[in-house]
Amino acid sequence: MDFAVNILALGIPFSVALLLASLGEMFNQRAGVFNLGCEGIMAMGAFLGMLVPYAAGQGAPVSGAFNLLGLLLAMVAGALLGLFFGLAVVTFRAPQGIAGIGLQMFGVGTAGTLFRHFVGGTQSIPGIDRLPIPVLSEIPLLGPVFFSHNPLVYLTFLLVPAAWYILFRTPWGLRVRASGTNPRAADSMGIRVNLVRYQALAVGGALAGLAGAYLSLCQVKMFSDEIIAGRGFIAVALVYFGHWRPLKITGGALLFSLAQALQLAIQGQGIDFPYEFAVMLPYALVIVVLAFSRESLLLGPTALGKPFNREMRT
Amino acid sequence: MTKQFKVLYRTAIILLAGAAAMLLGAFILWAIGADVTKTYSVIILEPLKNRIQIGEVIIRAIPLTVIALGISVAYRSGIINIGAEGQMAMGILAATAVALALPGLPKAVLLPLALTAGALGGAAWGFIPGLLKAKLHVSELLSTVMLNYIAAQFYTFCLRGPMLDPAEITMGSGTPQSMRLTRAVWLDRLVPGTRIHTGVYIALFLAFVVWLLLWRTSWGYRMRAAGAGERAARYGGIGVAGCLVAAMMISGAFAGLAGAVEVAGVHRRAIEGITGGYGFSGIVVALFGGLHPAGIVPASFFFGLLIVGADMTQRMAGVPANMVLVLQGVIILVIVATRMVLANPYLADRVWRRYRALFRRNMEE
Numbered sequence: 276m277d278f279a280v281n282i283l284a285l286g287i288p289f290s291v292a293l294l295l296a297s298l299g300e301m302f303n304q305r306a307g308v309f310n311l312g313c314e315g316i317m318a319m320g321a322f323l324g325m326l327v328p329y330a331a332g333q334g335a336p337v338s339g340a341f342n343l344l345g346l347l348l349a350m351v352a353g354a355l356l357g358l359f360f361g362l363a364v365v366t367f368r369a370p371q372g373i374a375g376i377g378l379q380m381f382g383v384g385t386a387g388t389l390f391r392h393f394v395g396g397t398q399s400i401p402g403i404d405r406l407p408i409p410v411l412s413e414i415p416l417l418g419p420v421f422f423s424h425n426p427l428v429y430l431t432f433l434l435v436p437a438a439w440y441i442l443f444r445t446p447w448g449l450r451v452r453a454s455g456t457n458p459r460a461a462d463s464m465g466i467r468v469n470l471v472r473y474q475a476l477a478v479g480g481a482l483a484g485l486a487g488a489y490l491s492l493c494q495v496k497m498f499s500d501e502i503i504a505g506r507g508f509i510a511v512a513l514v515y516f517g518h519w520r521p522l523k524i525t526g527g528a529l530l531f532s533l534a535q536a537l538q539l540a541i542q543g544q545g546i547d548f549p550y551e552f553a554v555m556l557p558y559a560l561v562i563v564v565l566a567f568s569r570e571s572l573l574l575g576p577t578a579l580g581k582p583f584n585r586e587m588r589t
Numbered sequence: 590m591t592k593q594f595k596v597l598y599r600t601a602i603i604l605l606a607g608a609a610a611m612l613l614g615a616f617i618l619w620a621i622g623a624d625v626t627k628t629y630s631v632i633i634l635e636p637l638k639n640r641i642q643i644g645e646v647i648i649r650a651i652p653l654t655v656i657a658l659g660i661s662v663a664y665r666s667g668i669i670n671i672g673a674e675g676q677m678a679m680g681i682l683a684a685t686a687v688a689l690a691l692p693g694l695p696k697a698v699l700l701p702l703a704l705t706a707g708a709l710g711g712a713a714w715g716f717i718p719g720l721l722k723a724k725l726h727v728s729e730l731l732s733t734v735m736l737n738y739i740a741a742q743f744y745t746f747c748l749r750g751p752m753l754d755p756a757e758i759t760m761g762s763g764t765p766q767s768m769r770l771t772r773a774v775w776l777d778r779l780v781p782g783t784r785i786h787t788g789v790y791i792a793l794f795l796a797f798v799v800w801l802l803l804w805r806t807s808w809g810y811r812m813r814a815a816g817a818g819e820r821a822a823r824y825g826g827i828g829v830a831g832c833l834v835a836a837m838m839i840s841g842a843f844a845g846l847a848g849a850v851e852v853a854g855v856h857r858r859a860i861e862g863i864t865g866g867y868g869f870s871g872i873v874v875a876l877f878g879g880l881h882p883a884g885i886v887p888a889s890f891f892f893g894l895l896i897v898g899a900d901m902t903q904r905m906a907g908v909p910a911n912m913v914l915v916l917q918g919v920i921i922l923v924i925v926a927t928r929m930v931l932a933n934p935y936l937a938d939r940v941w942r943r944y945r946a947l948f949r950r951n952m953e954e
Contacts (some may be wrong), residue, residue, distance in 0.1 A: 311730055315918070367926035368933075372669055372730050373876070377921030380869060384914025385617055391909035392621040500911075508734045515728075551746035558735040562717075565727045572726055586935050 278540065283420040286529070286536030288494065291431045292317075292486045294528040296510035297517065298438050299482030301524060303357075304514055305442060306475035307455035307468075307578040308364060311375025314507025315382020316356045316480050317487035320349035322386040324488025325498045326393060329400050336401045346427075346488050353484020356382060357476035365472045368582035379507070387500050394498065402496035403427065425493045432525075439521040451475050455576030458583040468583045483507065505558060512561045518574050527564075531557055590941050598937060606927040613919045618908065628906045632898030632913075635905065642897060644783025648855055649893035652677070652847040654792040654886055656871030658799045659843025661880040665803060666836035667816035667829075672718060672733025673844040674868025675740030676711035680845025681852050682747055683710025685767050685859040688774040689752070696773040703774045704791075704849045711845015712838040714740060719837025723830035729837070737868070748859060767859040776854035786854035792889075795843070796882035812836060844868065866914070870896065873917045876924045892917075 296313055303310040327345035331337045360378050363369045407423035414422070442448040453461035454471040462468050490506075491498045509531065517524030538553050615625045636642040656673045663670040670676075684707035691699060714736060721727035748765040757764055776786040803809035814822040815832035823829050851863055874892050878884030899913035930936065 363922045363926045368929045369922070369925035370929075373872070374922055374925050375730075376671055376869070376872060377918045377925065379918070380914050380921065381918030384911050384916075384918055387911035388617060388909045388915055389621060391911065505734065505738050508731060512731050512735075515731075549746055549750070551742040551749075555739045555742045558738040561735045562721070562727070562732050565731060566721055566725045569725050582929075 282536045286533035289532035290528040292490050295486035296483045297513040297524045299479035300514045302475045303479040305455045306451045306472045309371045309580045312378025313483050315379035316353045316483040317503045317507045318383045318386040320484030320487025321491040324349040325491040342403050349484040349488035350481040353480040354477040357480020361473045361476040365469050399497040402492045435521050606923050610919050610923040623908045628908050631905045635901050636897040644785045645897050646893040650889040651788040651792045652867045653874045653889035655847035657874035657885045659840040660875040663836045663840035665816045666812040670840040672736050673871050675737035676714045676841040676844035677848035677864045678740040678744040679714040680707035680711040680848030684849035688770045692771045699773040707849025708842040708846040712842035715837040715841020719834040723833045769858045774853050788850040788854040800882045
């Protein structure tokens with residue numbers, strides 16, 4: 276029982292970075308834009324998120340305002356990178372897959388360059404502490420699993436129903452879905468498809484930036500070049516796996532993070548298993564999951580990956 | 590539209606694109622307070638100042654050419670291979686394993702055997718995403734990225750475990766690397782004083798082979814047709830699924846071979862970090878070279894220059910070497926956007942009418 280509680284308590288915070296990034300990617304893809312550069316935006320978010328409290332305190336504890344400022348900066352930079360990507364794939368209609376790789380290299384490279392200049396080497400920061408909810412965290416079993424996490428963990432899980440509501444119950448959500456499903460029809464109804472796609476990219480970018488900042492400020496509490504370690508790509512895969520629906524995406528993110536927690540726990544038990552193979556596991560899981568979610572291709576936004584051009588008839 | 594206008598239009602857009610790429614890179618340089626012109630001139634000119642550095646540029650251009658050739662074969666066939674990094678790692682492992690297992694063989698046998706093993710290792714790693722795409726419609730972008738991470742871990746595992754140099758265990762230094770390979774698999778050095786090796790010939794030969802295969806055989810025609818229009822190709826009786834798998838295996842084989850050549854020609858043992866981003870740089874080289882062998886060879890020299898130059902900026906201009914990744918990312922974004930702008934007939938037409946109106950008014954005045 277303790278073992279299960281430990282894994283859940285460990286795994287739930289792990290899911291946050293994946294979940295934030297996938298929710299953002301879900302908005303992008305629902306609007307018809309496949310943003311493979313998520314990984315690069317997360318790297319920039321991770322760096323900028325830790326830069327503010329690091330510069331303010333040089334490693335010493337700083338007031339919470341600097342942490343908040345770091346999160347905010349990461350989100351703004353993420354939104355800007357999303358818009359920058361939009362310039363390439365929405366305005367110039369570049370093929371999205373390869374452009375996404377460009378954005379990924381640009382983001383990871385920029386984060387690494389700025390990190391070496393402004394920080395130098397590995398520096399740990401105090402980051403954002405856990406915030407156990409007063410009474411609820413005292414409950415046996417449920418307390419440690421659900422109510423003694425980082426404030427961002429609670430916020431992220433509140434974001435799931437919010438994302439669902441925005442996507443399926445607001446006019447903007449309808450516009451996003453229309454732009455990704457049938458942009459021509461949306462256009463004829465007066466929706467400015469490319470504007471909606473830019474908006475979705477800004478939202479998705481901001482969430483990816485926040486996901487990166489969560490990693491550097493709350494989970495690892497430092498920045499390194501390998502901090503994202505493919506989570507951006509896994510987040511994109513989770514959107515397919517989750518059929519572009521917030522709740523299913525949450526399920527997928529939890530599946531991955533619990534698998535990761537389980538793997539750490541098993542290693543902690545001293546079972547002899549090559550470390551490298553344990554690290555491979557989530558990546559292999561992505562491939563298996565994608566191979567078995569073939570029907571998801573029928574459910575996805577039909578205009579996903581197709582640039583919209585008002586001047587063309589098809 | 591006059592021909593003169595078309596040339597002018599294309600040139601202007603390409604120049605604008607180049608300026609945009611330089612400017613985006615300059616933003617990052619300004620952010621870290623570096624001297625922009627000095628950084629660019631160090632990257633582009635400094636490696637050309639002496640023989641040793643030019644040699645270093647060329648030995649980086651070799652794997653870049655080979656990998657970019659493979660990527661362009663895949664790209665032309667309608668599948669984007671961003672898994673060259675992992676395929677290269679598998680090629681290195683396969684070539685090293687063969688060389689270590691059969692140390693007694695003469696060079697004429699062992700060297701081709703090791704290179705073939707490298708190509709097969711890469712091809713096997715390319716076969717997985719190819720098959721997944723053809724049979725299960727798994728996005729090759731995601732599967733190849735994941736296979737990169739898996740290959741990187743497997744590579745480290747092999748260097749720390751089964752392939753670890755026995756001397757490292759007795760010495761206790763524990764550097765994860767294989768034993769030094771026998772001389773029989775070494776590619777000879779060509780120019781005294783530099784590390785340029787016979788891999789140059791292999792790269793140039795492969796460039797010729799790719800051109801021959803893609804543009805001078807019916808097989809190449811089928812591959813390009815599958816990439817240009819999947820439905821039309823299928824209607825024309827081309828087995829698109831088979832083309833995808835074949836393209837991915839060839840692409841993987843090239844990346845694997847690049848790894849084998851790199852081990853046999855430069856490092857002469859499997860060490861950590863051999864792949865070092867060549868797989869991703871290969872994408873930029875392939876795009877920059879217009880997905881054609883005749884463009885890829887000079888493009889790989891240019892990006893070899895960029896990689897060597899970026900290593901020098903740290904010392905000479907205080908700019909971290911990661912800057913090369915920034916430039917490569919920007920170049921990809923700019924190239925793919927520019928290709929679409931150039932292919933847009935409406936825009937060209939609009940500009941043409943403006944241009945003509947302007948020209949007429951000047952005439953009247």
